[in-house]
Amino acid sequence: MDNTKETILIGDRVLIDPDPAQQKTSSGLYLPPNVTKKEKVQTGYIVKTGPGYPMPDREEGDNAPWEDQNKVTSPKHLPLQAEEGDYAVFLKKSAVEVEVNEKEYLILPHSAILLLQRDKVIN
Numbered sequence: 001m002d003n004t005k006e007t008i009l010i011g012d013r014v015l016i017d018p019d020p021a022q023q024k025t026s027s028g029l030y031l032p033p034n035v036t037k038k039e040k041v042q043t044g045y046i047v048k049t050g051p052g053y054p055m056p057d058r059e060e061g062d063n064a065p066w067e068d069q070n071k072v073t074s075p076k077h078l079p080l081q082a083e084e085g086d087y088a089v090f091l092k093k094s095a096v097e098v099e100v101n102e103k104e105y106l107i108l109p110h111s112a113i114l115l116l117q118r119d120k121v122i123n
Contacts, residue, residue, distance in 0.1 A: 009049060009050035043089050055076040055078055
């Protein structure tokens with residue numbers, strides 16, 4: 001990632017660095033792009049996540065008449081289950097390819113992730 005610019009993901013989006021090991025066989029042979037494009041799932045490491053699912057800041061009918069109705073509050077979000085550094089298995093058709101500093105990444109919604117693997121923290 002470019003250190004001079006901040007990358008901000010919106011909502012429930014996840015930025016993934018695709019796993020290059022998936023493009024080769026167990027014996028080390030690289031597969032042609034047309035073979036890997038037929039796969040329905042893909043794997044990769046999560047580089048960054050968005051803030052999460054937006055939540056309403058008030059319940060309906062919870063407005064107090066003395067409060068300023070036009071007051072702007074910071075949005076609240078339900079955090080995502082995925083975290084930076086997780087290894088993800090996701091639906092490839094939901095991913096959008098982007099290039100940052102000549103490196104390819106994928107952006108996809110959190111709902112497209114099928115499985116996460118995370119290093120277990122032992123106390």
